[in-house]
Amino acid sequence: CSFLLNIYAEKGKGKINASMADCHEGHLPLFKLAISLGSFAVGPESMTNDAGLSYYGVISIGTPPQSFKVIFDTGSSNLWVPSIYCNSAACNNHAKFDPRGSSTYRQNGRPLSITYGTGSMTGILGYDTVTLFSILASSFCLSQTEAPFMQNMQADGIFGLAYPSLSLSSATPVFDNMMNGGLINLNLFSVYLSSNNQRGSAVTFGGVDTNHYSGSITWIPLSKELYCQITVDSVSGNGQAVACNDGCQAIVDTGTSMIVGPQSDIDNINAWLGASSQNGEYIVNCSNIGQMPDVTFNINGNQFTLPASAYVYQVQYSSCITGFGATGGNMWTLGDVFLKQYYSIYKRGQNMLGLAKAR
Known part of the structure; x- marks a missing residue:
């Protein structure tokens, strides 16, 4: 399960x-x-x-x-x-x-x-x-x-x-x-956040560890100072919007394991991925992971892309589920499925979120 x-x-x-x-x-x-x-x-x-x-x-x-x-x-x-x-x-x-x-x-x-x-x-x-x-x-x-x-x-x-x-x-x-x-x-x-049960996960107070990311840091202004809340412009695949078409609000949350969004948007994404819904989970064939498309979150004019290897979980020997789950509200939550791919920096002094490609 x-x-x-x-x-x-x-x-x-x-x-x-x-x-x-x-x-x-x-x-x-x-x-x-x-x-x-x-x-x-x-x-x-x-x-x-x-x-x-x-x-x-x-x-x-x-x-x-x-x-x-x-x-x-x-x-x-x-x-x-x-x-x-x-x-x-x-x-x-x-x-x-x-x-x-x-x-x-x-x-x-x-x-x-x-x-x-x-x-x-x-x-x-x-x-x-x-x-x-x-x-x-x-x-x-x-x-x-x-x-x-x-x-x-x-x-x-x-x-x-x-x-x-x-x-x-x-x-x-x-x-x-x-x-x-x-x-x-x-x-x-x-x-x-490390991937696939690897060691090395860490939270650093008062600084940034350059060993944990590559490339430059993209800074995103917070839309609300409650959670770490940001505006997402859209969610796309193969160059076309598949969810959040008119923009949406998202919480960046280390305490949530999946990416969670409104029911209709999550249904759209999973249907586009070819997943079937069973008991609230979205099932895909594990053998298809290599052919499944990237999913991109467009945020503040920048693209943050997740390959299928990042958003698909194997839960049994031959059964896999996507990391996109539905919630009853309109708010998105970018949980660990997203954060394992991107090193995150919470710049409280300026109310900014920094994202960089995780190593």
């Missing part, structure tokens, strides 16, 4: 639905991150490729430190990890934060709820130190119930990297604290 991971937070009508809620047994504690960092210029954090579905790195929370695997997610803003207060199936096979074991933990107690594209979690706010490579941070979120989609994942929690306007309970995101404290050389971070 296949699995779509979609972890962009939804705010407001059809985008992110984040609300305060009563905290009760079975909820996940959330840790809000207000950072107090040691001085550094550029901070690289290695990530592990979890079967091409997600990418996670390791952080620690508390004194002495308790370690957690977290997805670095440009589609949400809060940091959370499971806690000892959670007994759901998704929590029980992951590391849990124990506030009793940390001498620096301070309780806030405010209940909250976060809804993501594939599930939700609830919890309470707390404060503690958070260590990320050489960086010391304080304050974060504990969760108490956890969405089922996390149950079979390697990662324990989610480390949001989107804008403060998306953050629940006015928690300042980690990266904003880095910027506000003048703790990085440049107000940007960059992401490299």
